[in-house]
Amino acid sequence: MTILLVDDEQELVSAMAERLDMRGIHAEFACCGTDAIRMAQKKCYDVAVLDMKMPRMSGLELRRELSALCPDMRFIFLSGHGSEEDFKAGSAEAASYLIKPVDIEDLMETIRTVMEQ
Amino acid sequence: MSDTSQRDDLKFFGQVSATISHDLKNVLAVINEGAGLLDDLCMLAGKGRPIEPERLASVAKSILGQVRRGDAIIKNMNTFAHSVDEDVRSMDMGEMLTLMGELCSRPVKAAGASLEVTPCECHLRADPYGVERVLHGMILCALKNAQQGTALTLSATMEAEGLRILLAGLPQEPHPEEQLHETARALGAQFHVRNRSLELTLPTQPPETGN
Numbered sequence: 001m002t003i004l005l006v007d008d009e010q011e012l013v014s015a016m017a018e019r020l021d022m023r024g025i026h027a028e029f030a031c032c033g034t035d036a037i038r039m040a041q042k043k044c045y046d047v048a049v050l051d052m053k054m055p056r057m058s059g060l061e062l063r064r065e066l067s068a069l070c071p072d073m074r075f076i077f078l079s080g081h082g083s084e085e086d087f088k089a090g091s092a093e094a095a096s097y098l099i100k101p102v103d104i105e106d107l108m109e110t111i112r113t114v115m116e117q
Numbered sequence: 118m119s120d121t122s123q124r125d126d127l128k129f130f131g132q133v134s135a136t137i138s139h140d141l142k143n144v145l146a147v148i149n150e151g152a153g154l155l156d157d158l159c160m161l162a163g164k165g166r167p168i169e170p171e172r173l174a175s176v177a178k179s180i181l182g183q184v185r186r187g188d189a190i191i192k193n194m195n196t197f198a199h200s201v202d203e204d205v206r207s208m209d210m211g212e213m214l215t216l217m218g219e220l221c222s223r224p225v226k227a228a229g230a231s232l233e234v235t236p237c238e239c240h241l242r243a244d245p246y247g248v249e250r251v252l253h254g255m256i257l258c259a260l261k262n263a264q265q266g267t268a269l270t271l272s273a274t275m276e277a278e279g280l281r282i283l284l285a286g287l288p289q290e291p292h293p294e295e296q297l298h299e300t301a302r303a304l305g306a307q308f309h310v311r312n313r314s315l316e317l318t319l320p321t322q323p324p325e326t327g328n
Contacts, residue, residue, distance in 0.1 A: 008226075009143050009146065009147055011147045011150070011151070011179050011182075011183070012143070012146050012147045012150050015147070015150035015151055015153070015154045015176070015179075016150050018154060018157075019150065019153055019154055019157055022157050022161070053139065053227075055226045055227045055228075055229060056227070056228075056229045056265065080138075080139045080142035080143055080146070081135075081138070081139060081142070100142050100143065100145070100146035100149075101142070101145045101146040101148075101149035101150075102146070102149070104153055
């Protein structure tokens, strides 16, 4: 299983990727939508974990681009706010939705859940 | 103050507060991952995998950097919150422009633009909250048509007619909403759109409110 983490907070996604690797899940990361698309053009990831609010391209926009490239990719959204608006948008578009800061075990559990769906 | 004006006032406060809370959430999220990573490394060390001191130092440095970032955000939040303490006071406009540049850093980044604040040593006696509101409105107005790489500059100079604040570098002629003009008028300021710039001239003395 390979995970793509996308967030403009580089220190966040690099630490998260390392922690997932330690738990046996190979994770790679990108800090913007453009880089994420470039990575997904080279290989299809099983799950993409996307920050909802990123500069230039939002998580929702990126999800559409990545779905077009890899139709089987599953999605988990990350949000800083957890507002009703974000929740509705995330729920409509993705398999799951987590609020920052995220507990790594919750992320692991959510990844397992979306993979089983 | 009319109901609409009061609501616009609250809307501005809400917009700034939402940006601050989002930034703080991100700081906490990075600290959470850094601390979690240290915990994971310690657990692995307990199972016999050696920890490289450089790796620990790097994670600790990241956490300390985020604490400083969070502290700066909270200082700005505190300065902003206290701007309503007095209706009128003397302000260091260099500090004011820097504060608003930092409070607007998220929407600036989201637009793919940059905002450089030119240092200045001007002082002005005015309504701090009103000045913050009009500067915030000018920056958001400038960002409406911003493109990737748009480089905005914000500067202030003392002129004969008052303190002139210039927001330059807009990619095209902006069309400010009437509300921005109203906010400027409430400060007794002149507000103009010129050569893809927004120009605000604040009087050296605040207008009489009549209250």
